[in-house]
Amino acid sequence: MSERNSTAAYDALKSRFERLSALYGAQAVLHWDRATMMPEGGAGARAEQQAALSLIAHETLTAPEVAELLEAAHEADGLGEWDRANLSEMVRVHAHATATPATLVTRLSRQKSHTEMVWRRARAQNDYASLAPELDRLIELVREQAAAKADAFGLSHYDALLDGYDPGRRSADIDALFADLESFLPGLLREVMEHQAKGPARLPIEGPFPVALQERIGREVMGLIGFDFAHGRLDVSHHPFTGGVPDDSRITTRYDEADFTESLMAVIHETGHSLYERGLPAEWRSQPVGRARGMTIHESQSLLFEMQAARTESFIRFLAPRLKAGFGGEGAAWEPENILRHYRKVAPGFIRVQADEVSYPLHVMLRYRLERAMIAGELKAADLPAAWNEGMEKSLGIVPPDDATGCMQDIHWPSGSFGYFPTYTLGALAAAQLFAAAKREHDGLEEALGEGDFTPLLGFVRTHVHGKGASRTPDEIIQEATGEPLGTVAFRAHIEARYLYK
Structure with missing residues (x-):
């Protein structure tokens, strides 16, 4: 095939992926709308809308001519580095799509929407029995998808799912990193708790803290970090998340009028996600190479701002008087030292999103083991609560009082996100390396x-992470940005320096 025809094939692929990008953006906004403002009675109609969009996107990506265009485009010699990386990503995305039959795409989309809505009611009513059969139906569909992808890629079922969230990552990599963490983390957790017990007691910060004031302060902090309100907004949902597209970023949080600390850090966490999307290379945003490079990198950006930067003593000293003025606080409880103690409290708890950074990986490792068992067919939904409680007692020494604070607390499994959880801890490891x-x-x-002033930190990640898009693998981005492969050394050093040596 001539160079001209090969280049034309690549240009045709770019046009197709531009249309796909618009479809994905519409899906993202529909998901945000469903999670924030849609009435419960609209769930069925919204599920059909999302299923239809999923099918249209799948058919656009898997049409027979796409494979022909990909083959032809590989003959083009005049492509630059970014175009070559873009073509490589097109091949990867196409392979994931063609491995999943169209009928399964539709069934999965419908069941995900339905199970998530059942989860919302079941969690609020602490009624796991109503969720279990729907979760089982969803798991069977996810297992069907995993089997199809495993056959196509020559991977294990779980690794085939994992690759969709963290390209190139394998469970063997995670097992090695998690084994390293488990070799020192439980002992380090006990040591930190003993160290804190010897220090000054945390003074209670008395509320109430009206939602309107929490939102105002959250928006002020978002602005400091670099969030562009001309291209995004802040709303409320059952579970904090970031959605939308780079030019239309949707952040959600949840509020507790008795405690402002969780919501504020959730806002900072989600702002980190949004900044990553906003910082992706603008000229490539409609192409695969211009997308985020998987969830390990994504979580590293949220945790970099929330855990690494926002919990530094220097930033808390900046923040404390603004919190005091914003909430009309008085007394020693509002001094920076006391607020810092609240934000650095280390103790096992039931809720992952409220966990401190020392115990947090233990939450993730439990979920990792459980979801691998579910995908392997070794754990049914009906048996999940008992397995969950046993794992919590073994890893953290506590047992949740009910399923709402136990196995129903997260949205991931009811929304079909199997393979996502390990990226939270991989992201924490990467965040420690990036901050250093x-x-x-x-x-x-x-x-x-x-x-x-977050400008130096934001500038660093804009250059070394955001601007890379998906032109490199997750591990290449981390290696190039930090000079080291992804590991546990920086994370351990960070925990020891923050919690033991001051």
């Missing part, structure tokens, strides 16, 4: 945070 590298590159980074 950013401080090496910018000597005054923590001093800047003490002035509410």
